[in-house]
Amino acid sequence: MPHRFPSSPSPASGWGFCMAPPTGNLGRRWHRPEPGGAQIPSGGPLGWPLYLWLRPASPPQPPFAMEAAITSLSQLDPNGSYTYADYLTWRFDEFVELIKGKVLRPMAGAGRRHQQVSRRLGYAIDSHLRRSSCELYYAPFDVRLTRVTGAGDAQVQTVVQPDILVVCDTAKLDERGCVGAPDWIIEIVSPGNLKHDTKTKFDLYQENGVREYWVVFPGEQTVLAYVLDEHGRYEVAGEYAAPGPMPVTVLPGLAVEWSEVFDAAV
Structure with missing residues (x-):
């Protein structure tokens, strides 16, 4: 049974390695890969074969959850205080005014x-x-x-x-x-x-x-x-x-x- 030096796949690249003592069949020694991954033999130090395993890349995750678009006055807190930065994100069909942080009803x-x-x-x-x-x-x-x-x-x-x-x-x-x-x-x-x-x-x-x-x-x-x-x-x-x-x-x-x-x- 080959000796494994501890290693874990790199979070950034999705790959890792292990080494085994030399045997009579250096080029054909394989280790069980990560589930869903692949193993690639390569040369290592001291004449030991170096094995790399690759794991499938995880699907990219969004850095944050997207907030729902503000399209109706009913989505706003009637007692809340708002700024122009908030105002720019609103997607109302009507024009509104903001006075001292308070939203006025849509303009007729x-x-x-x-x-x-x-x-x-x-x-x-x-x-x-x-x-x-x-x-x-x-x-x-x-x-x-x-x-x-x-x-x-x-x-x-x-x-x-x-x-x-x-x-x-x-x-x-x-x-x-x-x-x-x-x-x-x-x-x-x-x-x-x-x-x-x-x-x-x-x-x-x-x-x-x-x-x-x-x-x-x-x-x-x-x-x-x-x-x-x-x-x-x-x-x-x-x-x-x-x-x-x-x-x-x-x-x-x-x-x-x-x-x-x-x-x-x-």
Whole structure:
């Protein structure tokens, strides 16, 4: 019976070896292979044959279990706190907003009048911005508000989708949207989101330093314009409910004509 030096298959390569004293038949001495493996004779030291055995490679194992994709709000903890890093992994059919770590209900689709007002405002603003370095964007467009948190994905806890926004500091823009406060935000009130636009977002935009905030009421054909004062608080810059210019504080030289926005949006 040949003597075996202890050995075990290498975890990395799946092979091992043993040696046996020489006999009269050096090239044909075989040892029982590992179950499912193969044995290969080879020359060893001291004239002893060296036998290698190979074991079948184990199928590769994933380094971690894959988590289920988040495709429904029902998969989230309603009392949980989330960040932009979490937000990026969600695969919802609807657009949602994240405010101070809390997920808001899916945004309702814009109605006909809402879209008319948005298009007409955007046209008036864009015509002016062609002579400016500022940029105009529409929802859906991620705005990460970072004044009270860091700007890293795992730190940002507020992500909003303003109806219209203007950014003049283009260093705030990246491929995913805007990091920090836009210079001007316009929200167009729809049925069901009055409190959201006039209270929740009013406070949020004030806190984060959005320099000018307009709230547009399509049904009443009215615009309320707010600008930050020297103390960082919003004050009313104008209320527009009849034909005439609506000046924009953060864009000197631009005054949107009320009649260009509302007359046809009925």
